[in-house]
Amino acid sequence: MMVSTKGRYALTVMVDIAKNSNGEYVPLADIARRENLSNKYLESIIAILIKGEMLISLRGKNGGYKLSREPKDYNISKILKLTEGTLAPVNCIIQDGVTCDKAATCSTLPLWTGLDRVIENYLGGITLEDIVIGNRKKMLGDYCDKCSAL
Amino acid sequence: MMVSTKGRYALTVMVDIAKNSNGEYVPLADIARRENLSNKYLESIIAILIKGEMLISLRGKNGGYKLSREPKDYNISKILKLTEGTLAPVNCIIQDGVTCDKAATCSTLPLWTGLDRVIENYLGGITLEDIVIGNRKKMLGDYCDKCSAL
DNA sequence: CAAAATCCTACCATTATAGCAGGATTTTGT
DNA sequence: ACAAAATCCTGCTATAATGGTAGGATTTTG
Ligand code: FES
Ligand code: FES
Numbered sequence: 305m306m307v308s309t310k311g312r313y314a315l316t317v318m319v320d321i322a323k324n325s326n327g328e329y330v331p332l333a334d335i336a337r338r339e340n341l342s343n344k345y346l347e348s349i350i351a352i353l354i355k356g357e358m359l360i361s362l363r364g365k366n367g368g369y370k371l372s373r374e375p376k377d378y379n380i381s382k383i384l385k386l387t388e389g390t391l392a393p394v395n396c397i398i399q400d401g402v403t404c405d406k407a408a409t410c411s412t413l414p415l416w417t418g419l420d421r422v423i424e425n426y427l428g429g430i431t432l433e434d435i436v437i438g439n440r441k442k443m444l445g446d447y448c449d450k451c452s453a454l
Numbered sequence: 455m456m457v458s459t460k461g462r463y464a465l466t467v468m469v470d471i472a473k474n475s476n477g478e479y480v481p482l483a484d485i486a487r488r489e490n491l492s493n494k495y496l497e498s499i500i501a502i503l504i505k506g507e508m509l510i511s512l513r514g515k516n517g518g519y520k521l522s523r524e525p526k527d528y529n530i531s532k533i534l535k536l537t538e539g540t541l542a543p544v545n546c547i548i549q550d551g552v553t554c555d556k557a558a559t560c561s562t563l564p565l566w567t568g569l570d571r572v573i574e575n576y577l578g579g580i581t582l583e584d585i586v587i588g589n590r591k592k593m594l595g596d597y598c599d600k601c602s603a604l
Numbered sequence: 605c606a607a608a609a610t611c612c613t614a615c616c617a618t619t620a621t622a623g624c625a626g627g628a629t630t631t632t633g634t
Numbered sequence: 635a636c637a638a639a640a641t642c643c644t645g646c647t648a649t650a651a652t653g654g655t656a657g658g659a660t661t662t663t664g
Pocket of ligand 1: 396403404405406407410411412413
């Protein structure tokens with residue numbers, strides 16, 4: 305599994321806030337109830353999103369969380385990398401680079417590098433807005449005969 | 455991490471045998487020495503490859519392992535799925551289908567489905583031969599302006 | 605000043621990962 | 635016949651990651 309519940313719930317939270325905040329702060333309890341997720345677990349995930357400046361928080365009464373920008377200005381790849389640490393398909397590849405002593409002679413490395421690029425290109429090309437409005441064409445694509453990646 | 459050492463080593467083994475067998479059976483110890491991997495761990499991984507009919511084994515003196523077909527007839531996606539169990543990027547998606555009670559109303563599901571397809575299309579389009587001969591163009595690709603997935 | 609809400613620190617159970625050990629079995633070459 | 639070479643099988647183990655939980659401190663509003 306490449307994306308754990310942490311990353312998945314993080315994205316769910318972002319989508320929930322995008323849909324339910326009208327410039328207002330959305331309380332954690334509301335999100336947890338709507339998405340049927342653990343209050344406490346969400347709290348720890350949201351903390352990461354705040355440190356990564358994906359969300360803005362406000363304490364106290366009428367507080368909660370809201371987006372720091374427009375949905376169209378969020379890139380899914382960045383949201384997932386923030387929470388998951390990396391989206392690299394193998395340990396030989398870390399964010400922006402290769403870390404493997406066998407890299408110089410490894411014949412499978414180009415495969416992993418290629419896979420990493422395909423994933424990054426896909427997720428990097430989709431925005432939070434695409435998910436909110438349900439842009440199925442962009443997410444599910446239609447067939448591309450040139451590179452057969454979609 | 456989407457592909458653990460199990461899948462990575464499995465692929466390494468396949469490539470090693472493809473390169474070093476000339477129709478002969480290749481002994482485990484030789485593979486482990488060449489690839490600098492644990493004898494015993496490889497043994498357990500190779501057992502999976504045999505059950506999945508990726509390799510043929512022969513016991514006793516002059517025994518070892520060899521490919522069950524031509525390198526060009528192995529699809530990387532299948533090799534990795536066999537050893538990893540699944541390549542699905544999230545738990546909501548299992549081999550050939552969706553398993554999530556929220557699937558019907560989930561707005562992020564199309565994203566995961568799309569990602570799954572992109573991965574499957576990439577890995578499914580590359581063969582063991584591509585890796586053995588170092589077909590960098592196919593693995594690393596050149597830019598596709600239509601779907602931007604490579 | 606109380607209620608509503610986030611923030612912070614620490615803990616914990618379960619599962620997956622990455623192996624290791626030892627002996628049983630099969631086959632070949634002499 | 636028999637020893638050497640090799641796979642096969644069963645079971646074990648240490649470490650890390652996952653998926654949470656608990657409890658209280660702090661901040662803000664009405
Ligand atoms: S084993 Fe790490 S790059 Fe190939
Ligand atoms: S949470 Fe499983 S499909 Fe969206």
